[in-house]
Amino acid sequence: MTGHPLLPTDAPVSLLDTAETAIDGELAVELYRRMVLARRFNRQATALTLQGRLSVYPSSAGQEAVAAAVTLALAEEDWLFPTYRDTAAVVLRGVDPVQAVTLLRGDWHHGWDPGAHRVAPLATPLATQTAHAVGLAHAAALAGDDLAVLALIGDGGTSEGDFHEAVNLAAVFRSPVVFLVQNNGYAISVPLSRQSAAPSLAHKGIGYGVPGVLVDGNDALAVHRVVDEALTRARRGGGPSLIEARTYRIDPHTNADDATRYRADEEVAEARRRDPLPRLERHLRERGLLDDATVRAASVAAEALAAVLRDRLADEPRPDPADLFTHVYATTPPHVAEQRRVLTGEAGR
Amino acid sequence: MTGATMVHALNQALGDAMAADPAVHLLGEDIGTLGGVFRVTDGLAGRFGGDRVTDTPVAESGILGMAVGMAMYGLRPVVEMQFDAFAYPAFEQLASHVAKMRNRTRGALPMPITIRIPYGGGIGGVEHHSDSSEAYYAHTPGLLVVAPATVADAYGLLRAAIEADDPVVFLEPKVLYWAKGQWDPAAPVPPLGRAAVRRRGTSASLVTYGPMLPVCLAAADSARQSGWDLEVVELRSLVPFDDETVAESVRRTGRAVVVHEASGFAGFGAEVAARIGERCFHYLEAPVLRVTGFDVPYPPPLLEHHHRPGVERILAAVARLQWESEWREPAR
Structure with a gap:
């Protein structure tokens, strides 16, 4: 299926576990640090649902490589349009962790100033945020502002009409938008095979005249590279891109879900062996890019983040x-x- | 004063709004080179350029979703939905985002979007070209719903809608697009939410909006033969609703008939009737009646005149306003 410049590669772009040598050690460690924060945030937020202190939490455990890579690749003036599963990415972008969980705690629908962080509200109705991303990017381009917009979406969301309309609009207007599909295998319980018969979700790009990129979503370095390239291209007037990051949702859809009803334990166990966090850590240690002190420091920072979330949630007024x-x-x-x-x-x- | 059709008044309102505020951008299908299927945007692409008067792909949800993102970046989008029923694909964006974004973000992301929708029947349109969809919008908190019925209001209320910091669903009565009248571009932009008494009367109040205003005025003229002196109140804005003007009229006349083209069951007229009942109960000589389109899908062109309320149906309702309770002899 390869050959056309708009088509993705057959195999997902990957840097870890390959012969790739041109790895920026500092960048890799920063990705690791962000993934440790995101994982700890996912764990803490899920724990808070069990204690009844959050109404619900759609965990992104297993998908932290994307959150880390995206937030590191985005420039300050860029915008991020997250889905409801992307709270960890919102926190990595710099939003206060308590403000980030306002929707999920239930004291309001949204908690931060979108303009201050250039982070749109978490979008609950699937794919609707992709059209907003195009509109904001279009407005910025009309104003002559060199910024790019990154819209996150899930594999299920690509079945929605708004996704189709948004990618098409972005292509027609050459808007500086990067659509990043986190293909985690399931739309709640329904597997990808019931969402799409396309060879890959990245293949959908060619139908709009948009380059499609398929990347190993559990490889933070690879995700960072393709997102960085797409954002750079968008900022320079090169138009939109569609990236499919293949990953896996280790946790249930939310704390209210029972994932054992639709997927086998062996499948989850296999996914855990491909967990992006230990995978990056192993890779960096093997290359001598990560030492115990850095690992400890990342862990301390993550515990501090978790403590902030725990403690401040208790303090918030009604x-x-x-x-x-x-x-x-x-x-x-x-x-x-x-x-x-x-x-x-x-x-x- | 300027005089021409409602289409011209709307066209000038758009042009004047764009000249007054560079943040105003128009988006829609066929609004550029063609000037819109009703020519409401005629000449604006040439005057302001394709970046401000933008022909879009045929994607109503995507268009309105784009408008949300443009508003997030500080623009003031004016979206044209080509026909009432073609706006339905955009309903999710409208109900879930346009209407809720300001509230969701505690005012951080206002949505000063105007959604222009040519609505209603009476022009011989085939299926999907004649719906009256106001109840869906009026039922959605966060939206304002405005429906002009005069040429002067088409200019003034559209300027007001575009200047409003809230999202406005602006319903343009297709059947009145070619009605002639005058407007004053130099007049102050009118406030939204003020009804107007279009005809003074003493016997009963007809409360209406949009395409039914001329029909109600004709009914009031006819009613004189039966000895009724009907007042006609035109809402102009459904949300905000002008309880004061409506209640003042009904308290004075003691009787009310609400008239709209949309189907009646769970329609906007039910809200109007309830609000009159809540405010005017002790002044009423008869229950508030409704004259509306039937509760059927909008008919094909050769049958639509049976569906749209006419003078006869309005006068039949007026006749049912329990005149026998009057001390005086009923008209014979």
Whole structure:
């Protein structure tokens, strides 16, 4: 299926466990450090759901190579459009961890200032954020601003019409957008074979005139390289790209899911053997790029992050019911103002 | 004052809004070179360039989704949906993002988007070209819903919609696109949410909006023969809703008929009737009645005149307003 410049390679792009020698040690260690943070964040957030302190948490355990690579490749002026499974990436981008879990804690729908971090709200309706990413990229391009936008999406999301419309729009307008599909094998319970009959999700790019890139999503170095190339191309006016990162969701869909109903334990055990975090650590140690002190420091930083999340979640104030009405409209219509007065007057509040 | 059709008034409103604010960008299907299938954007691509008047792929959800991203970057997009029923693919973007983004982000991401939708029937359109979809939008918190019925309002309310910091679904009554009238581009931009009494009367209030305004005015003229002096109140804006003007009128006349072209069951007229009942109960001489399109899919062109409320159906409803309770002898 290869041969056309828009088609991906047959085998996913990979750098770990290959003969690749041109590896930037400093960059690799930074990817490792970010993955350790993301993994610890996933573990802590999942633990908080079990304690009832978060309503729900869609874990990205097993997919941290993508979160690390993407956040490292994005420039400060770039924008990130995450899905609901990308809280760890949002935290790595610099958003306060407590603000990052606001949606999942349930005190509000969203917690951070998108403009301050250049991170859009977590998108729950599948693929809808990809069109927003195109619009923002289009507006930035019209303004002459050299920035790129990275839209994350899952394998299930590629079945949605909005994904198709967004990639097509980006291609037509040559918008500086990188669509990164985290193919983790399942859309909740439904395997990829029921989402797509395409040779790969990256193959979908050619249908829009967009280059498709297939990458080993459990190889942080490879993901970083292809994302960095795509973002650079986008910033220089080269147009959008579609990247499929093949990875695996080690955890259930959320804490409310029972993954044993749709996938075998052996499959998960096999996926754990390909866990991107120990894989990178092993690789870096073998090359003498990672020492015990660095590993310890990464672990200490991760524990500090987890502690911040644990401790500050306990401190957060309860939401004010009057906030239900505050931001619905810039100019509150009279019928809504009337309801605010009703709520404010209720004794039970 | 400038005089021409509603299409011209809308066209000038768009042009004036774009000249006044470089953040205003138009997006839609066939709005550039062609000037829109109804010519509402005629000449604007030539005047402002393709970067501000942009022909898009045929992808309503994607277009509105793009508008969300453009608004996030500080622009003020005006989206044209080609026809009422062609806006349905964009409903998820509208209900889940356009309507909710400001609230979700505690005001950090306002959505000053205007969604222009030519709506309603009466032009002989084949299926999917004549829907009245206002109830879906009015039921969605976070959206404003505006429906002009006069040429002057087409200009003024569209300027107001584009200047609003909230998302506005702007419903343009297709059947009135070629109605003639005057507007004043120099007049101050009107506020949203003010109804207008279009005809003063004493017997009963007809409360309406959009394409039914001329029909209600014709009904009021006819009603004189039966001895009824009907008041006609035009909402102009469904959200915000002007309870004050509507209630003031109904308290004065004591009777009300709500008239709209959309199907009646769970329609916007039910909201209007309920609000009148809640505010005017002791002033009412009769239950508030509704005259609406039937609860059937919009008919084919050769049958649509049976569906759209006409003078006869409105007067039949007026006749049912329990005039026998009046002290005076009913008109014979």
